[in-house]
Amino acid sequence: MNKTIGIGSKNKAKMKAVQKVFHENDYVLNSYSVDSGVSAQPFSDEETKKGAVLRAKVVIDEYGEKTGIGLEGGVQPMEDGLYLCNWGALVTIDGFVATAAGAKIKLPENIAADLYDGKELKSAMKDFTEQEGISQAEGAIGIFTAGKIDRTKMFSHIVEMLYGQWCYRYPHK
Ligand SMILES: O=P(O)(O)OP(=O)(O)OP(=O)(O)OC[C@H]1O[C@@H](n2cnc3c(O)ncnc32)[C@H](O)[C@@H]1O
Numbered sequence: 001m002n003k004t005i006g007i008g009s010k011n012k013a014k015m016k017a018v019q020k021v022f023h024e025n026d027y028v029l030n031s032y033s034v035d036s037g038v039s040a041q042p043f044s045d046e047e048t049k050k051g052a053v054l055r056a057k058v059v060i061d062e063y064g065e066k067t068g069i070g071l072e073g074g075v076q077p078m079e080d081g082l083y084l085c086n087w088g089a090l091v092t093i094d095g096f097v098a099t100a101a102g103a104k105i106k107l108p109e110n111i112a113a114d115l116y117d118g119k120e121l122k123s124a125m126k127d128f129t130e131q132e133g134i135s136q137a138e139g140a141i142g143i144f145t146a147g148k149i150d151r152t153k154m155f156s157h158i159v160e161m162l163y164g165q166w167c168y169r170y171p172h173k
């Protein structure tokens with residue numbers, strides 16, 4: 001049987017994370033460029049989670065996949081600063097929705113200030129590091145953890161939690 005899973009993004013770090021978890025389980029990954037339905041730079045856990053769920057739903061509603069995954073990055077203001085946050089969702093055609101969040105770290109104050117000025121984290125990271133394509137590679141989390149946890153590793157953890165919840169709900173998978 002040809003088992004497929006759809007992801008609502010062409011971002012390489014996100015695709016690799018899903019591939020890693022689902023390939024091991026014999027799934028073929030299809031990726032689709034979709035609109036997250038939230039702002040380009042989500043500014044709360046709620047908005048970031050919503051983006052993940054909406055991306056997963058588009059994969060099912062518009063591309064005919066039976067199972068869709070959405071991964072979304074954002075930031076969450078807290079008492080002591082602005083934290084990087086990440087959410088994932090796995091949605092099935094019969095209406096099951098699993099959600100999970102990833103590791104959080106506080107962003108340096110200069111980066112937080114850029115975001116409060118309306119810059120997307122992607123551009124703030126590019127200006128700060130003078131490197132292109134960080135969001136598709138190690139990510140801000142990779143830069144600020146000296147490469148110990150890169151964006152793929154962080155998203156893989158989320159995808160494992162989605163996959164696990166799916167297996168718990170449908171034990172035959
Ligand atoms: O193509 P898509 O899937 O949209 O991938 P993206 O890199 O834009 O990722 P998100 O939309 O999920 O993230 C929202 C914003 O936050 C940025 N972002 C989130 N996490 C990041 C990270 O670890 N490193 C760099 N930018 C990050 C991202 O580049 C966007 O500007």
Ligand SMILES: [Mg+2]
Pocket residue numbers: 040
């Ligand atoms: Mg984006």
